[in-house]
Amino acid sequence: MVPILEVQDLHVSYRSSGEASYAALAGVNFHLMPNEILGVLGESGSGKSTLATSLLKLLPSNGNISRGSILFEGKDLLCAPAGELEQIRGKRISLVYQEPSVALHPALRASEQVFQVLAAHESAGKSALRQKTRQVLASLFPKEADRISNSYPHQLSGGQRQRVLIAQAIACGPSLLIADEPTASLDSTTQKEILGVMRTLRDELGLAMIFITHNPALLAGFADRVLVLYGGRVAELGLARTVLSSPKHPYTRALFQSMPQILENTRDTRKTKLPVIAGDSSAAQLPLEGCVFEPRCPDRMEDCREREPAVVNLGESHTVSCFKYGG
Numbered sequence: 001m002v003p004i005l006e007v008q009d010l011h012v013s014y015r016s017s018g019e020a021s022y023a024a025l026a027g028v029n030f031h032l033m034p035n036e037i038l039g040v041l042g043e044s045g046s047g048k049s050t051l052a053t054s055l056l057k058l059l060p061s062n063g064n065i066s067r068g069s070i071l072f073e074g075k076d077l078l079c080a081p082a083g084e085l086e087q088i089r090g091k092r093i094s095l096v097y098q099e100p101s102v103a104l105h106p107a108l109r110a111s112e113q114v115f116q117v118l119a120a121h122e123s124a125g126k127s128a129l130r131q132k133t134r135q136v137l138a139s140l141f142p143k144e145a146d147r148i149s150n151s152y153p154h155q156l157s158g159g160q161r162q163r164v165l166i167a168q169a170i171a172c173g174p175s176l177l178i179a180d181e182p183t184a185s186l187d188s189t190t191q192k193e194i195l196g197v198m199r200t201l202r203d204e205l206g207l208a209m210i211f212i213t214h215n216p217a218l219l220a221g222f223a224d225r226v227l228v229l230y231g232g233r234v235a236e237l238g239l240a241r242t243v244l245s246s247p248k249h250p251y252t253r254a255l256f257q258s259m260p261q262i263l264e265n266t267r268d269t270r271k272t273k274l275p276v277i278a279g280d281s282s283a284a285q286l287p288l289e290g291c292v293f294e295p296r297c298p299d300r301m302e303d304c305r306e307r308e309p310a311v312v313n314l315g316e317s318h319t320v321s322c323f324k325y326g327g
């Protein structure tokens, strides 16, 4: 099988006035197979949203992709003309954001919100688009499609709004869905419900997904593989069951050790605070040379300060960037 997405050596930086540009992503490599769910895990500032917006070339004006390639369905998005990108966004690749109350138009009924997405990308007549709108909403709200369709966002619960956003995202039949912390504002029962909806969509529509979160507990039983980002670098990448049960990178280990409930799916994950790992990962604190995790690493060695570790293959597509394992 051929990957649907291949990201190679991706470097993204931000310019701020009067300051040197900041490398938010450096040398990011990964691929995604059709029908696969990749969980992207990392604490605040690790580059998760930068990755999502880079994949759609929707970076803010001070952001710049300085190196690398993003092959989507065999085409390099970084070289694609603007018109082609417009067609790919929303139609072949769609994005679900964190905050449903901001992402939805407050003055439009749910059906209108989905209809407008379809109308922007498809040339069919109005009545065909209305019918498709009904079908998509019925797939997300099998029991109450009519009521939801006629509701305004403020008449819906957080979970229902999130489902409307998902309806918009799948309306045009994309092959890749990127979800950036889509459940962060929901309670744990609704979070699980939304994860269930996303998995069903993956199974029924054959979608591939990139699911971004700072919460490892959400990935157990949901993601197929997990990519751990730290300071804009891929610290570890592997099958979810391997990474979650037997993490190798000192950062992943520290993250999980301070969260013993990761593999128990029973707690209120919304209230799970980021684990406390001694030290600071804010941009200003990252070292300019060596391994970015070195200042906080319990296992640091001499080499770690001097150069960046290479990617070490541990087998079964499990890779880690750490001198402990070679590198």
Ligand SMILES: Nc1ncnc2c1ncn2[C@@H]1O[C@H](COP(=O)(O)OP(=O)(O)OP(=O)(O)O)[C@@H](O)[C@H]1O
Residues within 6 Å of the ligand: 014, 015, 016, 022, 024, 042, 043, 044, 045, 046, 047, 048, 049, 050, 051, 060, 062, 063, 214, 282, 283
């Ligand atoms: N528009 C911008 N201008 C300058 N720096 C930015 C900009 N957007 C993000 N950054 C910086 O890039 C780094 C990565 O940010 P990003 O938003 O991708 O992180 P994140 O992992 O999504 O964090 P969070 O979990 O808080 O959403 C951070 O250090 C952030 O301060």
Ligand SMILES: [Mg+2]
Residues within 6 Å of the ligand: 048, 049, 050, 180
């Ligand atoms: Mg983010």
